[in-house]
């Protein structure tokens with residue numbers, strides 16, 4: 074058994090725990106999707122590594138790394154935007170010298186070398202004598218590669234980076250902020266901290282009423298956003314497809330509300346081919362993608378106006394967290410309306426599995442008492458980038474559902490960052506919208 078006699082007992086315990094986790098990870102079988110035990114071991118190891126960092130890196134140094142992380146963000150962004158990662162990969166195992174790399178990427182050698190150094194800790198670039206070689210992570214920064222996160226890095230390094238300096242406005246809108254924020258943004262005096270109006274004021278200062286308005290005006294950036302969302306979901310598609318009992322919806326049609334380019338729905342159909350197909354509903358839909366399966370219909374529409382009826386299953390992932398409570402209620406209200414209309418069609422249909430009630434599945438990173446780091450950071454993205462947007466607790470989702478005549482009947486945890494909230498119609502509930 075691994076033991077470090079010279080460590081104090083609490084440090085030795087941390088190291089022993091970490092070794093156990095690493096052993097679980099290393100001994101995991103060759104399954105296509107990691108099993109629960111391995112996923113949990115990874116999470117525990119991450120928590121333990123944070124503890125170890127606290128132990129070995131002095132506080133001041135940790136804080137310096139955290140605050141200077143904005144430069145790592147921008148180095149990664151440049152590696153994608155300027156094609157530095159792609160050029161390193163294209164150079165092959167022998168790598169490339171600095172001046173050739175500079176000429177291939179249209180960059181200046183001196184500053185490029187400094188960016189390359191900053192890319193080393195993230196395994197994008199490795200210096201070998203006078204040559205630069207692609208690191209293990211370089212491929213993930215190349216657009217077009219199957220596990221690419223290039224679009225996500227592009228989106229975070231551009232749109233998110235542009236507005237992150239306004240986070241303070243969300244927390245303290247009436248504070249006297251230094252010139253950078255104050256010059257471009259004059260929030261209304263009534264804007265409450267963290268409110269929808271505070272966030273809208275932030276966007277107005279940047280010349281965009283909201284992120285979605287910005288995307289509507291810049292279709293190239295819209296495409297980057299859609300790809301970013303898809304790339305951030307690669308592993309989560311597997312977990313959502315595996316950790317909810319989709320077989321109960323065999324023979325049924327599903328509507329993916331805000332389903333973007335259909336990346337999740339296509340994945341779901343590949344894993345559960347007996348699902349009958351259905352609708353990808355999104356405001357960005359123009360033409361169906363060329364690789365769209367025949368079972369999928371792509372419908373352009375605005376979920377604030379209507380949600381297509383006639384589906385036994387409604388699914389929405391990363392939709393509600395983009396919006397404030399009043400907007401979430403409108404989306405839920407329109408979805409409920411579609412579910413009520415679907416009820417008659419479903420009751421009349423012979424789907425064979427006896428499941429006659431429409432269901433809404435909400436996939437979100439819900440905030441738990443010990444929320445994961447990713448969910449906490451995602452919540453700040455929502456606070457800063459989407460008017461009124463936030464990650465919510467199950468209780469908060471429950472209150473919003475109940476206000477619109479819907480009821481959460483089960484929470485399905487997944488191995489990824491999402492929980493799936495299974496929501497049914499509350500047929501006893503009065504029509505909430507008519508009540509107000």
Ligand SMILES: C[S@@+](CC[C@H](N)C(=O)[O-])C[C@H]1O[C@@H](n2cnc3c(N)ncnc32)[C@H](O)[C@@H]1O
Nearest residue numbers: 302331332333355356357374375376377390391
């Ligand atoms: C954060 S993305 C999530 C995309 C997808 N569900 C996923 O999990 O990858 C939010 C989606 O909502 C869509 N959307 C935003 N406003 C909309 C509206 N008013 N009506 C329909 N779709 C909308 C966006 O175009 C985008 O595809």
